[in-house]
Amino acid sequence: xxxxLGLKERNLSQRALSPRKLKSYRRVSGPEAWHxxxxxxxxxxxxxxxxxxxxxxxxxxxASRRSAVYLLNGEADALQLMAGHRLPDGLLxxxxxxxxxxxGKAFRGRSVLVTNAADPLKQDQCLGxxxxxxxxxxxxxxxxxxxxxxxxxxxxxxxxxxxxxEWFAPLAxxxxxxxxxxxxxxxxxxILTTSHELRNPINLASGALELLEKYLEAPTALQRESxxxxxxxxxxxxxxxxxxxxxxxxxxxxxxxxxxxxxxVLLNSIGLEFRLWAQDHxxxxxxxxxxxxxxxxxxxxxxxxVMSNLxxxxxxxTPPGGCVTVDARAEAGQxxxxxxxxxxxxxxxxxxxxxxxFYRLSDQPDEVKGAGLGLTIVKSIVEQHGGRxxxxxxxxxxxxxxxxxxxxxx
Ligand code: ADP
Numbered sequence: 001x002x003x004x005l006g007l008k009e010r011n012l013s014q015r016a017l018s019p020r021k022l023k024s025y026r027r028v029s030g031p032e033a034w035h036x037x038x039x040x041x042x043x044x045x046x047x048x049x050x051x052x053x054x055x056x057x058x059x060x061x062x063a064s065r066r067s068a069v070y071l072l073n074g075e076a077d078a079l080q081l082m083a084g085h086r087l088p089d090g091l092l093x094x095x096x097x098x099x100x101x102x103x104g105k106a107f108r109g110r111s112v113l114v115t116n117a118a119d120p121l122k123q124d125q126c127l128g129x130x131x132x133x134x135x136x137x138x139x140x141x142x143x144x145x146x147x148x149x150x151x152x153x154x155x156x157x158x159x160x161x162x163x164x165x166e167w168f169a170p171l172a173x174x175x176x177x178x179x180x181x182x183x184x185x186x187x188x189x190x191i192l193t194t195s196h197e198l199r200n201p202i203n204l205a206s207g208a209l210e211l212l213e214k215y216l217e218a219p220t221a222l223q224r225e226s227x228x229x230x231x232x233x234x235x236x237x238x239x240x241x242x243x244x245x246x247x248x249x250x251x252x253x254x255x256x257x258x259x260x261x262x263x264x265v266l267l268n269s270i271g272l273e274f275r276l277w278a279q280d281h282x283x284x285x286x287x288x289x290x291x292x293x294x295x296x297x298x299x300x301x302x303x304x305x306v307m308s309n310l311x312x313x314x315x316x317x318t319p320p321g322g323c324v325t326v327d328a329r330a331e332a333g334q335x336x337x338x339x340x341x342x343x344x345x346x347x348x349x350x351x352x353x354x355x356x357x358f359y360r361l362s363d364q365p366d367e368v369k370g371a372g373l374g375l376t377i378v379k380s381i382v383e384q385h386g387g388r389x390x391x392x393x394x395x396x397x398x399x400x401x402x403x404x405x406x407x408x409x410x
Contacts, residue, residue, distance in 0.1 A: 051083035106133035282320030318343035
C-alpha cells in the first residue's frame with residue numbers, strides 16, 4: 001500500500017513472538033550502538049528503507065517489543081501508520097487524528113510522552129500497554145511520531161528510555177526528511193519530463209485526426225464513432241497532462257506572479273464565466289459577493305483557477321434542477337470564499353481523501369468527466385497562498401467547499 005508521499009507502508013516481521021522471546025529484548029546503548037543506529041538510518045535515501053531502519057533501531061535502543069512510525073498525511077489531515085517493527089497484522093496504513101490518543105498528542109507536543117498503565121486511550125493500545133511516543137521534527141516541520149511499545153508484563157518506560165528517544169528522534173526525523181526530499185524531487189522531475197515529452201505525440205495524433213476528419217467526406221457510422229472515441233481519448237490525455245504540469249509548476253512556485261488581488265472582482269468574473277453554462281444545463285448559480293473589495297496577496301490567475309475548479313465541480317456534480325451558491329466575506333483577518341451545492345454530497349469517510357491526487361468517488365455518473373486532480377490543484381494553490389481549504393458535506397444534501405485566505409488590511 002502506498003500513501004500520498006509514495007511511501008509503501010511496511011511491517012517488518014509480523015510474526016507473533018513467544019513470551020520467552022519477549023524477555024530477550026535487550027537494550028543496545030552506548031556510543032557504539034548510537035553510532036550504528038545513526039549509520040543504519042542514514043544508509044539509504046529510499047524512504048521505505050529509512051523508515052524500516054528507524055523502527056528497527058528504535059526497538060533496539062529502547063529494548064521495546066514493538067515500534068511504529070506515523071507520518072502526517074497532509075491531504076487527509078491525519079497521522080498514518082507507515083512502518084512498524086513486529087506490529088500485529090492489519091495495522092499498517094491505519095490513520096489517527098492529530099491531537100487524539102498518545103500518538104496524536106505527542107505529535108503536537110515537544111518531548112517524549114509516556115503512558116505506562118493500561119490507559120483509556122484505547123485506540124493506541126493495539127501496539128502494547130506501555131507506550132512512549134516522540135514527535136518527529138526536522139527543519140522546523142512536524143513530520144510525524146515515533147512510537148515504541150511494551151506489553152503489560154514488561155518493564156515500564158523510564159528516564160533512560162526517554163533519553164534514548166530524545167536523542168534518536170531528531171536524527172530519525174532528519175533521515176526521513178532527507179529521503180522524502182530526494183523522493184519528491186526525483187518524482188517531480190520524472191512527471192515534468194514525461195508530461196512534456198507526451199505533449200508532442202499527443203499533438204501529432206490530434207493533428208492527424210483533424211486531417212482524417214476533414215478528408216472523410218461522408219464517414220460511415222462506424223468511422224464516425226471511431227473518430228469520436230479517438231478524439232475523446234486525446235482530449236482526456238491532454239487534459240490530464242495539462243493538470244499534471246499545472247500541479248508541478250504550482251508546487252515549485254514556477255511562474256507565480258504575486259500582487260494585490262480583489263477576490264470580489266475575481267468572483268464576479270467567475271459568475272459571468274459560468275452563468276450561461278448553468279442556465280443552459282438547468283442549474284441555478286447564485287453569487288453573493290459584497291460590493292466592497294476583498295483583498296488578498298496572491299496570484300490572480302491561480303486564485304481564479306481555485307474558484308473556477310470549485311464552481312465547475314459544484315455545477316458538474318449537481319444534477320439539473322439543483323443550485324450552486326457562491327458566498328464571499330471578510331472575517332477575523334481572513335477572506336472566506338464558499339461554494340455550496342445541492343448535489344449528491346460526499347460520504348464522511350471520503351471527505352478526507354477528495355484532495356488527494358487521482359481520488360474520485362466510485363459511483364460517479366458516466367457523463368461526469370475528470371481525472372481527480374482538480375481539488376489537489378485547488379489545495380496546492382490555496383496552501384501556496386498561506387490559506388486553507390476544506391469540505392463539509394451531508395450525503396444527499398450537497399457539499400460546501402470553503403477557502404480561507406489571509407486578508408490584506410488595505
Ligand atoms: P475530478 O476531476 O474527478 O472532478 P476533483 O479533484 O476535482 O477531480 O474531485 C475529486 C472527486 O471529489 C470527484 O471525482 C468527486 O468524486 C468528488 N467531488 C468533488 N467536488 C464535488 C462536489 N461538489 N460534489 C460531490 N462530489 C464532489
